[in-house]
Amino acid sequence: MSSFPTFTTVSIPFSHLQVPGYSSLRTNLLHLAPRLANLPKEVKEGLEDPHSRYPSYCGSNIWPSSALPELEVAFKALGKLIFDVGLMLAYHCDQYVSRGMKIHKDEGLESILQRSRCHKGRLLYYFPSQQGNADGNSMSSWCGWHTDHGSLTGLTCAIFTRDGVEIPCPDSAAGLYIRTRSDQIVKVYILLLELQVVYGKDDIAFQIGETTEILSGGYLCATPHCVQAPKGEESSGIERSTFALFMQPDWDEKLNFPEEVHIHRELIPSNAALTFGEYSEMLLDKYYHQKQ
Numbered sequence: 001m002s003s004f005p006t007f008t009t010v011s012i013p014f015s016h017l018q019v020p021g022y023s024s025l026r027t028n029l030l031h032l033a034p035r036l037a038n039l040p041k042e043v044k045e046g047l048e049d050p051h052s053r054y055p056s057y058c059g060s061n062i063w064p065s066s067a068l069p070e071l072e073v074a075f076k077a078l079g080k081l082i083f084d085v086g087l088m089l090a091y092h093c094d095q096y097v098s099r100g101m102k103i104h105k106d107e108g109l110e111s112i113l114q115r116s117r118c119h120k121g122r123l124l125y126y127f128p129s130q131q132g133n134a135d136g137n138s139m140s141s142w143c144g145w146h147t148d149h150g151s152l153t154g155l156t157c158a159i160f161t162r163d164g165v166e167i168p169c170p171d172s173a174a175g176l177y178i179r180t181r182s183d184q185i186v187k188v189y190i191l192l193l194e195l196q197v198v199y200g201k202d203d204i205a206f207q208i209g210e211t212t213e214i215l216s217g218g219y220l221c222a223t224p225h226c227v228q229a230p231k232g233e234e235s236s237g238i239e240r241s242t243f244a245l246f247m248q249p250d251w252d253e254k255l256n257f258p259e260e261v262h263i264h265r266e267l268i269p270s271n272a273a274l275t276f277g278e279y280s281e282m283l284l285d286k287y288y289h290q291k292q
């Protein structure tokens with residue numbers, strides 16, 4: 001086992017939320033990730049959309065209707081369920097934040113997410129890591145440290161596969177890590193008998209995004225996280241699939257950056273007011289264009 005400290009997450013049983021069916025929706029969709037990733041290059045290129053105003057939000061979805069017809073149904077079914085749970089959680093976030101600051105009518109997280117058209121689902125597939133890669137030993141070898149820029153991210157517990165067949169991951173240190181508010185790095189474990197930490201296949205994890213930190217004036221903090229690839233010989237060929245639902249404000253929603261929140265200070269002056277669309281464009285530019 002790794003030497004990282006473990007914490008018990010806040011866990012709300014599904015039976016209390018009355019959202020049945022999650023288990024099979026998760027299995028159905030996650031098993032389509034390796035199949036989608038292995039479709040011919042031309043088929044995958046046909047699923048890309050480079051045009052329109054806020055291109056990442058306003059374009060229509062493009063589905064592999066002939067090559068993988070079951071993807072759209074599985075994707076939307078799981079996305080909708082996680083969205084419904086996320087809205088219930090947003091209600092509780094508002095309750096928490098309202099103890100420390102006044103939330104005006106219609107300006108709480110629940111209302112903002114309810115009226116938004118910008119939510120995004122992402123079926124994630126991590127290709128087997130190349131053993132001996134320069135980055136292969138780092139903690140963030142599959143996905144670097146970052147905070148999500150939306151409001152709430154719903155995450156399924158990942159599956160590990162080899163050639164598309166589900167197997168337990170041979171390296172228990174592989175997977176999602178987060179940094180807590182007290183600056184400790186914590187592994188988000190799948191439920192194992194000897195561990196108390198609960199994030200199993202029937203759970204949905206929610207991470208706080210930057211926009212929630214901004215709108216709550218820092219009462220809620222964005223969750224820094226990364227994904228570590230498995231190491232060791234027996235981990236060769238191991239793939240990881242999971243699903244993330246990024247719940248975020250509409251592109252026209254106003255974000256007032258409070259003095260006390262220090263997110264992307266190099267780009268955004270304190271007390272600035274930007275729409276979520278402008279904020280997203282700025283970050284896309286930072287991550288994708290300025291790097292090249």
Ligand SMILES: O=C(O)CCC(=O)C(=O)O
Pocket residue numbers: 122124143148155158176225227242244
């Ligand atoms: O793969 C995961 O568990 C997390 C993915 C993630 O952080 C992201 O897509 O923003």
Ligand SMILES: [Fe+2]
Pocket residue numbers: 146147148225
């Ligand atoms: Fe993320």
